[in-house]
Amino acid sequence: MSQFVADQRSAWPHRWAWLLACAxxxxxxxxxxxxxxxxGMAFVDWLMPDGYFMPLFPWFQSSGGKFVEHGHRLLGMLSxxxxxxxxxxxxxxxxxxxxxxxxxxxxxxVIFQGVLGGLRVNLDERVIALxxxxxxxxxxxxxxxxxxxxxxxxxxxxxxxxxxxxxxRMGRLSKTAEPRxxxxxxxxxxxxxxxxxxxxxxxxxxLMTADQAGAVFQIAVYFHVxxxxxxxxxxxxLAHKCFxxxxxxxxxxxxALLIVAQIFLGLSTWLVxxxxxxxAVATFGEWPYRNTDSxxxxxxxxxxxxxxxxLIVALCTVLTLKVGRQLGxxxxxxxxxxxxxxxxxx
Amino acid sequence: MLPVWKWVLARRFSLAECQWHTLxxxxxxxxxxxxxxxxxxAALVGCEQAPPPQFHLNEMxxxxxxxxxxxxxxxxxxxGAMFGTPDQPFAFPESGLTQTRLTLxxxxxxxxxxGVSHGLYRRHCxxxxxxxxxxRGPTARFLNPYPRDYRSGVFKFKTTFAAAKPTDEDLKRxxxxxxxxxxxxxxxxxxxxxxxxxxxxxxxLAMRGEMEQRLNQYVYDELADADRVDEKGxxxxxxxxxxLKGIRLNPAANAGQQEAVKGMxxxxxxxxxxxxxxxxxxxxEQIPKDNRPAEEIAAxxxxxxxxxxxxxxxxxxxxxxxxxxxxxxxNDFDVWTKEQKAFLDKTEQLKQSVAERDEQKDLSDDDKxxxxxxxxxxxxxxxxxxxxxPLRNAIPRNLRKGIYRGGRRRIDIFAxxxxxxxxxxxxxxxxxxxxxxxxxxxxxxxxxxDYVLSLPYEAxxxxxxxxxENVAEVTK
Numbered sequence: 001m002s003q004f005v006a007d008q009r010s011a012w013p014h015r016w017a018w019l020l021a022c023a024x025x026x027x028x029x030x031x032x033x034x035x036x037x038x039x040g041m042a043f044v045d046w047l048m049p050d051g052y053f054m055p056l057f058p059w060f061q062s063s064g065g066k067f068v069e070h071g072h073r074l075l076g077m078l079s080x081x082x083x084x085x086x087x088x089x090x091x092x093x094x095x096x097x098x099x100x101x102x103x104x105x106x107x108x109x110v111i112f113q114g115v116l117g118g119l120r121v122n123l124d125e126r127v128i129a130l131x132x133x134x135x136x137x138x139x140x141x142x143x144x145x146x147x148x149x150x151x152x153x154x155x156x157x158x159x160x161x162x163x164x165x166x167x168x169r170m171g172r173l174s175k176t177a178e179p180r181x182x183x184x185x186x187x188x189x190x191x192x193x194x195x196x197x198x199x200x201x202x203x204x205x206x207l208m209t210a211d212q213a214g215a216v217f218q219i220a221v222y223f224h225v226x227x228x229x230x231x232x233x234x235x236x237x238l239a240h241k242c243f244x245x246x247x248x249x250x251x252x253x254x255x256a257l258l259i260v261a262q263i264f265l266g267l268s269t270w271l272v273x274x275x276x277x278x279x280a281v282a283t284f285g286e287w288p289y290r291n292t293d294s295x296x297x298x299x300x301x302x303x304x305x306x307x308x309x310x311l312i313v314a315l316c317t318v319l320t321l322k323v324g325r326q327l328g329x330x331x332x333x334x335x336x337x338x339x340x341x342x343x344x345x346x
Numbered sequence: 347m348l349p350v351w352k353w354v355l356a357r358r359f360s361l362a363e364c365q366w367h368t369l370x371x372x373x374x375x376x377x378x379x380x381x382x383x384x385x386x387x388a389a390l391v392g393c394e395q396a397p398p399p400q401f402h403l404n405e406m407x408x409x410x411x412x413x414x415x416x417x418x419x420x421x422x423x424x425x426g427a428m429f430g431t432p433d434q435p436f437a438f439p440e441s442g443l444t445q446t447r448l449t450l451x452x453x454x455x456x457x458x459x460x461g462v463s464h465g466l467y468r469r470h471c472x473x474x475x476x477x478x479x480x481x482r483g484p485t486a487r488f489l490n491p492y493p494r495d496y497r498s499g500v501f502k503f504k505t506t507f508a509a510a511k512p513t514d515e516d517l518k519r520x521x522x523x524x525x526x527x528x529x530x531x532x533x534x535x536x537x538x539x540x541x542x543x544x545x546x547x548x549x550x551l552a553m554r555g556e557m558e559q560r561l562n563q564y565v566y567d568e569l570a571d572a573d574r575v576d577e578k579g580x581x582x583x584x585x586x587x588x589x590l591k592g593i594r595l596n597p598a599a600n601a602g603q604q605e606a607v608k609g610m611x612x613x614x615x616x617x618x619x620x621x622x623x624x625x626x627x628x629x630x631e632q633i634p635k636d637n638r639p640a641e642e643i644a645a646x647x648x649x650x651x652x653x654x655x656x657x658x659x660x661x662x663x664x665x666x667x668x669x670x671x672x673x674x675x676x677n678d679f680d681v682w683t684k685e686q687k688a689f690l691d692k693t694e695q696l697k698q699s700v701a702e703r704d705e706q707k708d709l710s711d712d713d714k715x716x717x718x719x720x721x722x723x724x725x726x727x728x729x730x731x732x733x734x735x736p737l738r739n740a741i742p743r744n745l746r747k748g749i750y751r752g753g754r755r756r757i758d759i760f761a762x763x764x765x766x767x768x769x770x771x772x773x774x775x776x777x778x779x780x781x782x783x784x785x786x787x788x789x790x791x792x793x794x795x796d797y798v799l800s801l802p803y804e805a806x807x808x809x810x811x812x813x814x815e816n817v818a819e820v821t822k
Binding site: 038041042043044050051062063064065066124205206207208209210213214216217218221273274275276277278281285286287288289290291292293294295298 | 399432454455456457458459461463465468469470472473477482483484485486487488489490523524526527528529531532533534535536738744747748749
């Protein structure tokens with residue numbers, strides 16, 4: 001079956017999917033810059049910034065908030081165009097119907113995300129900015145998933161699996177995926193995304209003017225810290241298990257490094273934005289540096305924290321798919337093993 | 347997806363103004379569903395859009411003065427007429443504030459087609475300092491120190507005499523430099539015009555806060571217990587023929603009140619306009635030169651050290667500690683916290699009093715009425731206390747870190763020592779006004795400045811000042 005599929009498929013969907021993912025990641029960064037620098041309302045209208053047809057707006061002649069916001073819009077447009085190109089390539093050279101439908105879903109997703117961004121501007125509503133900030137990483141994770149499912153490895157997995165079965169066992173660890181690993185992967189992905197949503201609430205509730213904004217911010221901060229610990233532990237566990245079971249070892253190692261970096265970025269984000277909390281001052285002394293509002297260091301660290309969070313969600317998603325793929329293939333050869341979710345993914 | 351959809355529909359159906367009935371029959375798989383979902387999100391948010399932000403009254407002071415709710419509303423109305431709203435601030439002519447700057451600083455944040463930034467306060471400041479300027483923005487609870495409450499009109503880091511307001515330059519400087527060691531960042535990337543607009547808005551919030559306090563006090567002193575009179579000046583009686591208490595606050599209809607409000611306004615505005623005449627001006631000849639030899643600086647620092655540790659002169663060590671690590675007194679509070687602490691203490695006393703009276707059996711009717719009143723008051727005060735952040739002590743600065751919140755120029759340190767830090771336990775040792783002699787002379791203050799600036803480089807244990815006896819004998 002897979003050999004048959006592999007013969008018919010084109011390499012272009014995978015290439016376009018890579019391009020799309022590579023364009024979406026900077027888009028997420030740039031979105032973070034927009035929030036950090038408060039450039040979301042640099043234009044009071046969407047689709048026609050200051051009366052210009054969007055692609056024709058003199059971007060390089062603009063500065064400040066307009067430069068940041070329009071850059072985000074252009075990158076968004078690029079992602080949209082790449083999604084269309086991906087979809088065309090899928091319908092031309094992808095025999096799997098569900099992958100083609102997934103491509104349609106991506107197109108709908110990018111349009112939805114664009115409209116959401118536009119509504120944030122046209123309605124000047126911070127809550128939509130928050131939702132926009134949460135759905136962006138979701139789209140990025142979907143792009144990463146598209147890269148995974150269109151890759152040659154996805155279809156050639158049986159060969160990998162066969163090779164894995166021949167490899168020697170390392171201690172108590174099996175060299176193949178198992179249902180518990182899939183559960184861990186799904187849980188980690190959900191936790192990582194939940195953390196991202198809480199992070200978006202932390203960032204945006206601070207800028208809200210409603211009376212309850214303070215309470216929301218405080219609760220969100222506590223949850224963000226709490227879930228950070230859970231995500232840290234789960235990601236490390238997932239990366240560890242995947243690495244030693246031979247499920248995308250390079251990606252697993254990257255994930256482990258990223259989560260460590262993310263914790264440092266999170267601490268740095270707080271420091272460059274709000275300085276040292278009272279309990280930390282008592283222990284470590286005062287924050288000796290002067291933060292500069294919307295400065296390059298502050299903007300890069302804060303936007304980076306959001307972007308790396310998105311990358312972690314995307315990698316967790318791909319890892320989950322890979323684990324599920326292995327399990328699905330195993331279950332197809334061993335029908336006694338009940339793996340409904342894994343089968344569905346594969 | 348479907349449960350969310352049902353939830354959204356159920357929620358929307360309850361609102362008469364949102365006609366979404368037809369959506370129930372919609373085919374979610376159709377290509378048009380995306381647009382409709384987007385519109386639904388917009389409608390959802392639009393229908394539940396938060397009302398425009400409003401200025402809040404200082405609840406603690408209202409409860410402290412036992413200002414009734416109707417008076418509170420009247421105070422808010424008067425303030426609204428004088429100062430406008432957070433979206434549409436109004437600069438009354440006597441204030442000396444510039445309406446254009448206020449307009450740019452207030453309202454929602456956006457850029458117009460010319461690229462001019464609007465809503466600067468909400469973009470840069472509100473998350474810490476709050477809409478009313480009460481230092482209670484969403485992030486404030488986690489910050490150290492808590493953000494400044496502008497409403498008292500007290501500002502810490504300035505170059506004017508302690509009782510005076512800061513100059514525009516002082517406020518601009520703190521915005522440009524930030525306050526190192528705190529969450530207050532530098533806004534040095536903002537254009538000067540935007541900084542000026544924000545300075546104007548900070549002054550506006552401070553004036554509004556001070557005016558609120560004066561109006562509250564005016565109601566307490568002059569109106570709440572006064573006999574009510576009609577338009578002809580005759581006392582208004584209730585159904586039992588007893589004179590009604592409480593004159594309504596309505597300056598628009600009462601010439602006397604109008605004059606009183608104008609007087610209050612003048613008292614609030616005058617110190618701001620006079621601030622530039624209240625700048626501490628150190629004598630030109632006594633200002634140390636920038637290119638002094640090291641020996642001269644060391645000699646000055648040594649004198650400063652003696653003054654620092656002198657109980658009669660500088661007495662700095664009593665707070666900053668014998669090692670200048672900020673480990674002297676640790677139990678004092680700033681004025682903002684002192685006010686809250688006094689409120690807490692008074693509430694506790696009142697609670698005890700209520701509890702004691704509760705146990706008494708033979709209370710007269712008057713006593714019972716007073717008890718009920720106090721019980722209600724305790725409840726109101728406890729509601730206010732729930733909104734307090736944990737009280738923090740004003741911890742003296744660790745002078746060995748080299749972090750100076752109000753600026754690290756010698757003139758900044760001079761101003762801190764000369765006039766202290768308003769609102770903080772740090773007292774000044776200079777004269778309280780132009781030409782007034784202080785505890786220390788200007789030269790002595792400059793000596794302390796030199797010592798303070800040398801502290802980050804001085805070993806905590808300090809070198810021995812006298813040679814050991816045997817070494818001294820050898821070197822004779």
